Each structure stands twice: as C-alpha cells, then as structure tokens.
Amino acid sequence: MTTAAxxxxxxxxxxxxxxxxxxxxxxxxxxxxxxxxxxxxxxxxAGVSKQTIYNHFGDKERLFIAVVDEARSGADRATEFDESLLDDPAALEQDLLVLGRQFLSTALDPQVSALRRLIIAEVAHHPALHRSCGDGEAGSAPKLLGFLTQRIALLAARGDLVAERPARAAAHFVSLLTYEGQQRSKYGTVAISPGEIDDICIDAADLFIRAYRSPATRS
Structure with missing residues (x-):
C-alpha cells in the first residue's frame, strides 16, 4: 500500500x-x-505556506518593513545617471531638468506613491519605519541625493556654485520636486501630465540656481 508523499x-x-x-x-x-x-x-x-513566511520574515510587521526597504533599494537599483550631467555650469539648468524628470518618474509611480501613503499612515505604530520618512522614503532615491551632493560639491569647489553644505543643497532640490509632485498628484492618487512634471522641474531648477549660483555668474 502506498501513501501520498x-x-x-x-x-x-x-x-x-x-x-x-x-x-x-x-x-x-x-x-x-x-x-x-x-x-x-x-x-x-505567493503560493507558499504561512510557515514559510514566518521562516523568512518572522511576522507581519517585519514583512512590511522588508517591503518598504525593498521599494527603497529597488528604486535605486533601477536608477542610472548620465555621468556627464552637472559638470558644465552652462548646462546646469538643463541637467537639473533631466534629473528632476528622472526622479519624479519614480517618485510618482503608482505603487511607490501607494507605499509612501502607507508609510505615512503606519509610521506612528511602527518606529522601525522612521528611517523611511526622510532620506530613505520610498521613491526618494538616496542614489540621486548622493549623485547631486557629489556634483554640487565639485561645482562649488570650482566656484560655479556657492554651497557650503552640498548635501543640504541637494536635499533642497529634491524637496522642491517632492513637495510639488505630491501636492499636484494628491499624494500619487491623481495622474499628472508630462507638461505638469516639466513645470515642477523647471520651477525647482530655477529656484535652486537662484539660491546657489555664484555671485560671479549672476547677470
């Protein structure tokens, strides 16, 4: 007699x-x-047993944290920057527009936006999410912040920008994009047109350049 495995x-x-x-x-x-x-x-x-989830993640909260962390790292893995950007001061505004569009295409992705709303709703109940409400927020692209910080530091060292704290200057640019993108899209619940995205990027680039350009280059 045989038995089922x-x-x-x-x-x-x-x-x-x-x-x-x-x-x-x-x-x-x-x-x-x-x-x-x-x-x-x-x-x-997922096509697995509940015990398999426990084996991998422990509980629902830790699974949720893992999902958020994966969204953060996944956005960075999918982001590649043209190394020629933010090198020529004459092309600074155009280069910022390119980076702004690239950032918003990720930040306003429906799934990324939904995760951001979920983080905001749950952060008070899950302290481990605190790190996801700043430079690591889903879609905020830490890689972009790092790239901007490096290039702003180089431009400042050459005298093309005045930025004593390059990381803060980079965060200012990303914050301008993030705030306007979230406001116009109602936190990712309303699609915004490419023209609106361009408007956001143009305004952010203009404000950034007005704030940080060197007095020697002001007209």
Whole structure:
C-alpha cells in the first residue's frame, strides 16, 4: 500500500520563495492596507505556506518593513545617471531638468506613491519605519541625493556654485520636486501630465540656481 508523499517545505533561503512572498506582500499591503492585510492571504497569493513566511520574515510587521526597504533599494537599483550631467555650469539648468524628470518618474509611480501613503499612515505604530520618512522614503532615491551632493560639491569647489553644505543643497532640490509632485498628484492618487512634471522641474531648477549660483555668474 502506498501513501501520498507529504509536501516538503522549500529551503528557507530559496530566493524564488522569498521573491514570491515579497511580490504578494507588496500587492496586498498596497491594495488592502497594513491592518487588513493578513499572512494567510499573502501566503495564498505567493503560493507558499504561512510557515514559510514566518521562516523568512518572522511576522507581519517585519514583512512590511522588508517591503518598504525593498521599494527603497529597488528604486535605486533601477536608477542610472548620465555621468556627464552637472559638470558644465552652462548646462546646469538643463541637467537639473533631466534629473528632476528622472526622479519624479519614480517618485510618482503608482505603487511607490501607494507605499509612501502607507508609510505615512503606519509610521506612528511602527518606529522601525522612521528611517523611511526622510532620506530613505520610498521613491526618494538616496542614489540621486548622493549623485547631486557629489556634483554640487565639485561645482562649488570650482566656484560655479556657492554651497557650503552640498548635501543640504541637494536635499533642497529634491524637496522642491517632492513637495510639488505630491501636492499636484494628491499624494500619487491623481495622474499628472508630462507638461505638469516639466513645470515642477523647471520651477525647482530655477529656484535652486537662484539660491546657489555664484555671485560671479549672476547677470
């Protein structure tokens, strides 16, 4: 007499299982919200057992933190910058427009926006999310901040900009983009046109240049 084989759990570290859980969890958290999301639903959508989720992440809160962290790192991995940008001071405004459009295309992505709204709603209940409400917020692209900081420092060293704190100057530019993008899109719930995105980037670049350009280059 033969008996049916008992299904064997996949190894804990199997990348495919973890990736499936992350995809399912991202979808469920974004569509249902943190409180209504449950591990049974996530497990079903991922095609794994609930125990597999516990093996990989421990509990729902840690799974949620992992989803947020993945959104942050994923945005950076997908971002590549033209190394020729922000080198020629004569092209500074145009280069800032290019970077601004690139940033907003990620920051206003519907899934990124939904995660940002979820972070804002849950940060008071999950202190581990505090780091995601500043330079690491989903979609804020720390890689962009690093690139801007480096280039602003070089331009300042050559006398093309006046920026004693390049990192702060970079954050100012990104903050201008972020605020206007979120306001016009109602925190990612309303699509905005390419023309509106250009308006945001043009205004941000203009304000940045007015604030930081060297007196020697002022007309």
């Amino acid at each position: 008992t299904p064997v759990e996949a190894p804990r570290g199997l990348p495919g299982k973890r990736a499936a859980i992350m995809r399912a969890a991202t979808h469920i958290f974004v569509t249902a919200g943190y409180e209504r999301a449950n591990l049974d639903t996530i497990a079903t959508e």
